[in-house]
Amino acid sequence: xxxxxxxxxxxxxxxxxxxxxxxxxxxxxxxxxxxxxxxxxxxxxxxxxxxxxxxxxxxxxxxxxxxxxxxxxxxxxxxxxxxxxxxxxxxxxxxxxxxxxxxxxxxxxxxxxxxxxx
Numbered sequence: 001x002x003x004x005x006x007x008x009x010x011x012x013x014x015x016x017x018x019x020x021x022x023x024x025x026x027x028x029x030x031x032x033x034x035x036x037x038x039x040x041x042x043x044x045x046x047x048x049x050x051x052x053x054x055x056x057x058x059x060x061x062x063x064x065x066x067x068x069x070x071x072x073x074x075x076x077x078x079x080x081x082x083x084x085x086x087x088x089x090x091x092x093x094x095x096x097x098x099x100x101x102x103x104x105x106x107x108x109x110x111x112x113x114x115x116x117x118x
Contacts, residue, residue, distance in 0.1 A: 004106045008036050011101040018097035023090060031084050035094055038075040046071075 012032040016024060027035070048066060072091055079086060086094075102108045 006102075006105065006107060008033055008040075011036055011098055014101035014104065015094055015097040018100050019093050023093060026090075027084070027086070027094075031079075032094065034082055034084055035075060035079055035086070035091070036098065038078040039071065039095070039098075041078065042071045042074045045074075 012029055015032050015036070016027075016029060019027075043066075046066070072088055075091060076086060076088070099108070
């Protein structure tokens, strides 16, 4: 059996289909990919994630210490530099939708623990 894999393009499709119509109209597919990439960049800089060629495979040392407020701040600011403007509430809706993808791929368990993240 293959290990679960996080593919950002697939995640972006799931996110777009699980966010409000308002956000679907505001953010493009490419915007969602940029937002998810910014999330991964934060995780990588924090030492929580590592990137292998083409597929994101992120072993996490449980318990991972994730400063969600710092992550949100980082994502919003990095995206703003790229011309993608979003609020904390919009980001939370996007990250919540990403959880659907993570669950579908078997990347998180019932408690939210993961051996892989974006």
